[in-house]
Amino acid sequence: MNIIFDFDGTLIDSKERLFKLFSFLVPESELNFEDYWTLKKKGIGHAEILEKKFKFQSNDIQQFQIKWHQEIEQPKWINYDTPILGVEDKLMSLFENHQLHLVTARQSYETAINQINKFQWNKYFKSILVTKQEKEKSQLILENIEIKKEDWIIGDTGKDILTGKTLQINTAAVLTGFLSEEKLKSYNPDIIIDSVANFMIY
Ligand SMILES: [Mg+2]
Numbered sequence: 676m677n678i679i680f681d682f683d684g685t686l687i688d689s690k691e692r693l694f695k696l697f698s699f700l701v702p703e704s705e706l707n708f709e710d711y712w713t714l715k716k717k718g719i720g721h722a723e724i725l726e727k728k729f730k731f732q733s734n735d736i737q738q739f740q741i742k743w744h745q746e747i748e749q750p751k752w753i754n755y756d757t758p759i760l761g762v763e764d765k766l767m768s769l770f771e772n773h774q775l776h777l778v779t780a781r782q783s784y785e786t787a788i789n790q791i792n793k794f795q796w797n798k799y800f801k802s803i804l805v806t807k808q809e810k811e812k813s814q815l816i817l818e819n820i821e822i823k824k825e826d827w828i829i830g831d832t833g834k835d836i837l838t839g840k841t842l843q844i845n846t847a848a849v850l851t852g853f854l855s856e857e858k859l860k861s862y863n864p865d866i867i868i869d870s871v872a873n874f875m876i877y
Contacts, residue, residue: 676876677820678769679844681830682779682787684852685871686762686796692747692755693853697721700742701729716855718833748786758794759851761872766799769874776820778804778812780834813841829871836862847874 683689694711698704706714706728714724725731725739746752769775777800781787784805791797804815816822816838828839831852836859839846848864849871850856859867868874 676773677776677822677826677844678773679776679778679816679820679826679828680871681828681832681835681852682777682781682791683756684831685829685835685849686759686766686777687756687790687794688759688851689756690853691757692752695755696743696746696752700739700746701725703729715853716858718854718858744782748781748783750786753786753790756790759870759872761870763794763796765872765874766796770799773876774801774820775799776802776804776816778806778816778828778838780806780808780812782808811841812838816842827874827876829874831859833859833862836864839864849874 680686690712691708694708697711698706721739721743722736725736731739766775777791779787784807787805788797788803791800791803797803802819804819806812806815812834822842822844824843826844827847828835828842828844829847829849830836830838831849832854836846836848846864848859848862848867849869850859850867851870856867
């Protein structure tokens, strides 16, 4: 069986990175980590936060989005990422009987690979697919993996669940990432689990 993992928010905790970069780009923000993630987990995007809380005009929002895109994968921010607790053991045990793959919507293939190598997880993955934001995850998966209906995709966003639905495979949503349980439920995943460490084949 193929098991396809998302990266940010699923295998690694990127919440500190995103919060730190937001605080850097919006120095007037007094949102703390909890405030920021309470908004984000409800599915409220940066544009709405900036407009409603900080009275940004559309031009300022656009500037913010450009800078965000330029900065978000820079090493100074990437270094804030940490592995989700228990991921290593889970990958090790699933690897024994299944084909594991990683798919991420990162811009940079090199940055993603370097990070995976740093955690020494490369040995577990049969393929590491990076969209570079040039194509959909579902398209990239179809081009590289021979998908069967019993396969699984595990991710932390609605987009990951929709990718699984498009591919007609099983979907697992994890609560270690960027969306709340309530928000994830609206995408109707097959299962919702606290963390990838709790993933079992059902
Ligand atoms: Mg993710």
